[in-house]
Structures are given as structure tokens and as C-alpha cells.
Amino acid sequence: MNRKIFQLPLVLVAFVLSMFLGxxxxxxxxxxxxxxxxxxxxxxxxxYNGIPNFGHAAYFGxxxxxxxxxxxxxxxxxxxxxxxxxxxxxxxGVMGFFTFYSEIRGTYVALxxxxxSLALQMxxxxxxxxFGGQTGITSIPLLIQLPRDLMSYELQANYALVFISxxxxxxxxxRLVNSKFGFLSRAIKSNEHRAKALGYDTSKHLAITFMLSGxxxxxxxxxxxxxxxxxxxxxLGFLLSAQVFVWTCFGGxxxxxxxxxxxxxxxxxxxxxxxxxxxxWLLLLGIIFVISVFFLDQGIVGLSxxxxxxxxxxxxx
Amino acid sequence: MVFGFPxxxxxxxxxxxxxxxxxxxxxxxxxxxxxxVFNIAHGEFLVMGSYMVVFLxxxxxxxxxxxxxxxxxxxxxxxxxxxxxxxxxxxxxxxxIGTWGVSLILQQSYGLVFGNVYYFAKNPLPFTVLVxxxxxxxxxxxxxxxxxxxxxxxxFVFLKTGxxxxxxxxxxxxxxxxxxxxxxxxxxxxAFVFGSxxxxxxxxxxxxxxPVFPYIGFYYVPQAxxxxxxxxLGQVLGIGISSLxxxxxxxxxxYSLPAGIAQTALLVVVIVIMRVRPQGIWSRG
Numbered sequence: 001m002n003r004k005i006f007q008l009p010l011v012l013v014a015f016v017l018s019m020f021l022g023x024x025x026x027x028x029x030x031x032x033x034x035x036x037x038x039x040x041x042x043x044x045x046x047x048y049n050g051i052p053n054f055g056h057a058a059y060f061g062x063x064x065x066x067x068x069x070x071x072x073x074x075x076x077x078x079x080x081x082x083x084x085x086x087x088x089x090x091x092x093g094v095m096g097f098f099t100f101y102s103e104i105r106g107t108y109v110a111l112x113x114x115x116x117s118l119a120l121q122m123x124x125x126x127x128x129x130x131f132g133g134q135t136g137i138t139s140i141p142l143l144i145q146l147p148r149d150l151m152s153y154e155l156q157a158n159y160a161l162v163f164i165s166x167x168x169x170x171x172x173x174x175r176l177v178n179s180k181f182g183f184l185s186r187a188i189k190s191n192e193h194r195a196k197a198l199g200y201d202t203s204k205h206l207a208i209t210f211m212l213s214g215x216x217x218x219x220x221x222x223x224x225x226x227x228x229x230x231x232x233x234x235x236l237g238f239l240l241s242a243q244v245f246v247w248t249c250f251g252g253x254x255x256x257x258x259x260x261x262x263x264x265x266x267x268x269x270x271x272x273x274x275x276x277x278x279x280x281w282l283l284l285l286g287i288i289f290v291i292s293v294f295f296l297d298q299g300i301v302g303l304s305x306x307x308x309x310x311x312x313x314x315x316x317x
Numbered sequence: 318m319v320f321g322f323p324x325x326x327x328x329x330x331x332x333x334x335x336x337x338x339x340x341x342x343x344x345x346x347x348x349x350x351x352x353x354v355f356n357i358a359h360g361e362f363l364v365m366g367s368y369m370v371v372f373l374x375x376x377x378x379x380x381x382x383x384x385x386x387x388x389x390x391x392x393x394x395x396x397x398x399x400x401x402x403x404x405x406x407x408x409x410x411x412x413x414i415g416t417w418g419v420s421l422i423l424q425q426s427y428g429l430v431f432g433n434v435y436y437f438a439k440n441p442l443p444f445t446v447l448v449x450x451x452x453x454x455x456x457x458x459x460x461x462x463x464x465x466x467x468x469x470x471x472x473f474v475f476l477k478t479g480x481x482x483x484x485x486x487x488x489x490x491x492x493x494x495x496x497x498x499x500x501x502x503x504x505x506x507x508a509f510v511f512g513s514x515x516x517x518x519x520x521x522x523x524x525x526x527x528p529v530f531p532y533i534g535f536y537y538v539p540q541a542x543x544x545x546x547x548x549x550l551g552q553v554l555g556i557g558i559s560s561l562x563x564x565x566x567x568x569x570x571x572y573s574l575p576a577g578i579a580q581t582a583l584l585v586v587v588i589v590i591m592r593v594r595p596q597g598i599w600s601r602g
Contacts, residue, residue: 052410054417102592107355107413111542112588118539119584126577238535242421245414283425289418290401293411 015163023155027227030159032267033166034223039247039259040173041216046245047253048177049209050189052110055117056244059214061236062120063088063221068137068231069130077141077226084222085215092214096207103203105192114241121237136232143226162223166260169216173256176212185209239282246285249292252299262299325451327572328565333457334540335564336464339557340519342541342548343471344512346556349545350488351508353409354402357416359541360534361423362390362513366520367529368427371436379441379525386521387514394513398506406505420534427531435528460522467515468557475553484508539580540567543587549596563587 018029038060045053066087067080099112124131131137144157176182187195188202196202225231234240244263251262266288274281296303341363349355369386370379377385397419405412442456475481486494487504495501527533540563547559566586570579 052413098588098592104591106410107349107353108546110410110413111355111546112591115539115542115584115587118535119581122577123581124577126575242417245417249414279429280425283422283429286418286421286425289421290415293415293418294401294404 011167015160018163019156019159026155026159028268028271029264030155030162030227031224032264033162034220034227035244035247035263035267036166036260037169037220037223038217039244039251039263040169040256041213041220042244042248043253043256043259044173044176044185044209044213044216046248047255047259048182048185048189049206051206051210052106053113053210053213054110054245055113055115055241056213056217057238057240058113058117058120058236059088059092059217060221060224060240060244061117061124061231061233062091063218064225064231064235065124065131065137065221066218067222067225068140071140071225072137077143080225081219081222084225085218088218088221089211089215092217093207093211096210096214100203100206100210114238117236117241118238121233124236125233131233134233136230136235137225138230140225140229140231142229143223158227162227165219165223169219170256170260173216177256181205242289243285246289246292248299250288250296250299252296252301252303255299255301258299258301261301323451325449326453327569329448329451329453329457329461330572331565331568332461332464334568335560336461336467337519337523337537338540338544338560338564339464339468340515340522341537342544342556342560343468343553344508344515345541346545346548347484347488347508347553348505348512350552351484351491351505352402352406352412354405354412354416355542355545356397356402356509356512357413357538358397358420358423359512359516360538361420361427362393362516362534363520363523363537364427364529364531364534365390365393365423366517366522367438367524367527367533368431368436368520369517370438370521370524371529374438379439382524383518383521387517390517390520391510391514394510394516395506397513398509402509403502403505424531424534431531433531435530437528438524440525456525460526463522467518472553472557480507540564540583543583547587547590547594562590 018026021029038056041059042053042056045051045056063084066084070080070083071077095113095116099109104112124136125134127133142154142158144154144161146154146157177185184195184200184205187198187200188205192202221235224235243266247263247266248259249262250266251260252258266285270281270285273284292299298305341359345356345359366386366389369389370382373382373385397416401415401419402412405415440456442454442459444455445452446455446458447453448458475484483494483499484504486497486499487501491501523537543563544556544560547562548555549559563583567579567583570582573579574582
């Protein structure tokens with residue numbers, strides 16, 4: 001409990017300080033935090049349940065497209081968000097049902113999820129009426145629109161909204177993973193057969209987790225649609241799926257705070273590097289990917305925890 | 318003409334797709350059966366084969382390229398297996414993730430080295446042949462024949478030779494195989510290097526038929542995924558059957574629907590088959 005008391009002012013200070021950054025930095029941080037929500041939803045799958053979800057962008061992009069399509073056809077802004085959550089949850093629910101009730105596990109899950117993401121990307125790039133083809137859907141309005149005299153604070157207001165959403169999502173996820181539900185997740189991750197032998201319906205649990213994770217990704221996607229203001233077929237596809245996996249692995253799977261920090265950090269890094277050398281970022285991303293798999297089994301969070309512990313041990317001596 | 322399609326052409330095109338899938342999927346399936354690692358960078362090996370044809374064709378004949386490309390990708394496969402996947406025999410899913418990173422690295426390296434432009438290789442057999450009264454590209458017939466021959470050779474090695482018997486033993490029970498004096502790790506390496514060489518060969522043979530650019534590998538890998546998923550673990554005949562199913566369905570869908578929608582429809586078909594037969598099309602029980 002006393003750790004939380006220290007964390008709260010820290011977060012507040014970070015929030016207030018980041019409000020004074022320039023408009024470009026605020027925009028980058030906004031998208032970074034949205035990707036943080038996305039990475040936390042991937043963490044529910046991979047970090048806590050050991051579901052190798054290699055196509056998580058499918059649900060993120062599906063949510064983004066759902067919001068964008070609602071806006072495109074009705075002109076309504078806020079309504080799109082619950083619709084996106086429901087749509088992504090439904091897609092993830094159907095996929096989870098087919099996958100986990102067929103007793104498909106491990107590498108096969110990775111293949112299926114990746115294939116879903118690729119297929120959706122190809123589909124949306126050739127569907128013009130709703131998805132808008134290769135260009136996607138453009139000029140989506142910001143979520144909060146201020147009157148003309150407060151226009152210069154618009155980005156900051158939207159940033160604040162995303163910041164608060166991220167905190168709420170983080171706290172909700174913490175509640176989830178520390179509940180009975182979350183303990184069952186860990187049990188399944190470490191040994192599914194044993195959990196099954198104890199009488200738990202593991203297929204159902206995995207399918208529900210997958211659906212929750214999809215719903216959360218859909219929420220992230222809905223925010224992304226409004227703050228990025230463009231939703232292209234790539235939002236559903238291979239590269240974003242790879243990126244969210246890198247963020248999760250780099251930050252520390254199964255820690256929640258790790259993927260959040262990893263996503264924000266790597267997104268900011270990407271923007272810094274892309275402005276200097278435009279074409280090396282993805283190469284670097286691949287290298288970070290391999291390094292995270294090779295050397296960081298608990299990500300940077302695990303690394304810093306280990307360093308902290310050895311520091312404490314040194315001080316005691 | 319059936320449903321407005323020239324039926325001979327439809328079936329031949331289907332077999333062409335099947336041949337390509339076989340060349341890509343055979344190596345993947347065997348290594349997957351052995352170690353449980355699915356090499357995502359396989360698609361990039363394929364692209365490497367295509368690039369080899371594009372560039373070597375200027376100096377030597379096309380048929381030499383077919384020999385050089387597999388050698389290069391076999392070397393890449395050896396480096397990848399020894400350098401990375403070897404460390405993940407106990408945790409195959411991490412090896413899988415690692416190859417995903419390698420796939421990104423290779424794609425970007427191709428983009429930096431060769432440029433994000435389309436290359437076209439020369440077709441060595443630029444004429445058509447009459448098949449049952451249907452005029453068909455001679456080169457595609459050559460691809461079909463090669464794919465079929467490769468599969469037959471593979472079945473022969475897998476079922477009738479000592480190496481095949483050792484591979485089957487290692488798939489079935491690696492500890493027992495090791496106890497009987499089989500060097501299991503050497504079998505893993507052999508299978509991986511062989512699969513990489515086959516991918517390079519597939520890429521080389523595909524080179525004259527496609528625009529070659531860094532990201533093309535990912536158009537071929539999903540169908541190989543489906544084939545391996547439907548084929549069942551480490552069963553060569555299962556791979557043959559499932560590649561026939563996937564290839565012919567994919568081709569028929571491609572004839573009748575726009576490409577992106579056909580891909581989605583194929584995925585739906587595969588998922589439904591998997592729900593009905595989770596152990597793979599060919600396996601018993």
C-alpha cells in the first residue's frame with residue numbers, strides 16, 4: 001500500500017510536466033499512451049495467460065475502423081467508442097471460441113491469430129464502401145472539440161482524456177489480474193493440465209480472457225481512430241501486431257506496467273529516430289525484438305527489479 | 318467451361334499454386350514437427366531466392382540460379398538455426414517469436430540493400446503449350462512438374478530411407494531416439510537447413526512469375542501456415558493432401574472473388590475445417 005502513495009504524486013507530476021511540452025510532443029505522447037493501452041491488452045493474453053497472440057492488431061484495428069465507420073455514416077463521435085468495444089469483443093469472442101474450444105494451443109494459436117490479422121488487412125484494403133480501400137478513412141475529428149477561443153488547448157485536453165483513460169485501464173487491469181480470475185490465468189499459464197484437473201474449464205477461461213483482451217484493444221483502437229485521425233488498413237495488420245508484441249516483450253510480459261512503459265518509450269524513440277534517419281527504425285525494431293527475446297525474459301521491468309534487488313542486497317552488506 | 322471458367326486452366330492454375338505451397342510448406346512442416354518452432358522468416362528466405370534469380374540471371378543462365386539460390390538460403394538457415402533457434406529447443410514459442418524479429422530484420426535489410434522497388438526476372442520458357450486444347454504457359458507447367466517431383470522425392474526420403482526413419486523417430490519421441498544413438502540435434506539442423514534450401518528453391522522458381530520486392534514473402538507464408546495447420550504434425554502425406562486442399566480452394570476463390578476477400582474466405586474455410594478436424598485432415602482418431 002505505501003508504494004501506491006509514492007506512485008500517485010509521481011504520476012501527477014509527470015502529467016503536469018508533460019502538459020507544458022510542445023504540440024508535437026503532446027501528440028506523440030497521446031498516441032504512445034493509446035499504444036500503452038493496446039500493449040496492456042496484449043499483456044493480458046501473452047503475459048498472464050501465455051496465449052501467443054501474434055495478430056492483436058486485428059482487434060485494435062477493428063475497433064478503430066468501427067469507430068471511424070460510425071463517424072463516417074452518422075457523424076456521431078462518442079457513440080463509436082462503445083460500438084468499437086462491442087465489435088472488437090465480438091470478433092475476439094468468435095475467434096477465441098473457435099480456437100480454444102477446438103483445443104488449439106501454443107504455436108497454432110500464434111499462426112491463427114497472425115493469419116486473422118493478415119486476412120483482415122487484405123480485406124480492408126480492397127473493400128471501398130465501408131473500409132475505404134488502401135487509403136482507409138481520413139479526417140476523423142478529435143474526441144474533444146473546444147470552442148474557438150480555447151482552440152490552442154485542444155490537444156492538451158485530448159491528451160488529458162487519454163492520460164486519464166490509461167490510468168483507469170491500468171487500475172482495472174491490476175484489479176483483474178489480482179482477482180481470482182487472474183490467479184486462474186496464471187495457473188493456466190504455468191500448467192494448463194493441472195488447472196483442468198482441479199476442475200476449471202480452461203477453454204472457457206482462455207476464450208473469455210481473449211475476448212476481454214480484444215475488447216480492451218478495441219477501446220484503444222477507438223481512441224486511436226480519433227487521435228490519429230486516419231485509420232488505414234495497416235492498423236489491422238502484420239506490422240502493428242509485431243510492434244505490440246515487441247512493446248510487451250521489451251517492457252516485461254506479465255507486469256502490466258512494463259508493456260505500458262515499453263509502448264510509450266519505444267513509440268517516443270521511434271518518433272525521435274524517424275525524424276533523423278527515416279528508414280532504419282523497423283530494422284532497429286527487429287533488433288530490439290530479438291534482444292528482448294534473447295536476453296530479457298522479464299523485459300526492462302524485470303531487469304530493473306533485479307538491479308534494485310541486488311542494490312538492496314549490496315546496501316545490507 | 319464450368320461456371321464460366323475454363324476448367325482445364327482453373328485446375329492447372331490450382332496445381333501451380335499447390336506446387337508453390339508444397340515448396341514453401343514442406344520444410345516448415347518437418348521442422349515444426351521436430352522442434353515445434355515455426356520459422357516466420359521462411360517467407361524472407363523465399364524472397365532471397367527470388368532476388369538471387371533476378372541478379373544472377375544477368376551473369377549466368379536461369380538453370381544455374383536454381384542451384385545457387387538454395388545454397389545461399391541454406392547458409393542463411395544454418396546461421397539462423399545455430400545462432401538463435403538452437404537456444405530455444407526447450408521453449409519453442411520463444412524461438413518462434415525470435416524468428417519473427419529476424420523476419421522484420423531481413424525485410425528491412427532487403428529494403429535498404431535492394432531498394433523498395435519491383436524487380437522482374439526473365440522467363441526462361443516464354444511460350445505456351447496446348448493442354449487438352451487449352452493453351453497454357455510452359456513455365457507454369459514446369460513449376461507444376463517440379464513441385465510434384467520435389468514432393469515425391471520428399472516422400473521417398475521420408476518413408477524409405479534411413480535418414481527418413483531417423484527423422485520420423487525424432488518427431489515421434491526425441492528422448493527415445495536419442496537413447497537409441499540418434500544424434501537428434503543434427504537431425505534438427507539438417508531439417509532446418511533442408512527446409513531453408515527448399516524455400517530458396519521455391520523463391521527462385523517463383524522469381525520469373527512475380528514482381529520481386531522486399532515484402533512479397535508475406536503473401537506466401539499464410540497459405541503455408543494453413544497447409545501445416547491442416548496437415549497435422551510431421552506427416553508428409555498429410556501435408557500433400559492439405560496443400561492440395563488449400564491450393565485448389567485458394568485458386569478457385571481467387572478466380573471468383575477479389576484477392577483480399579478471397580484471402581479472408583480461405584481463412585474462414587481453414588478455421589471451419591480446423592474446428593471439425595482439430596488433429597489435421599489426414600490423421601486418424
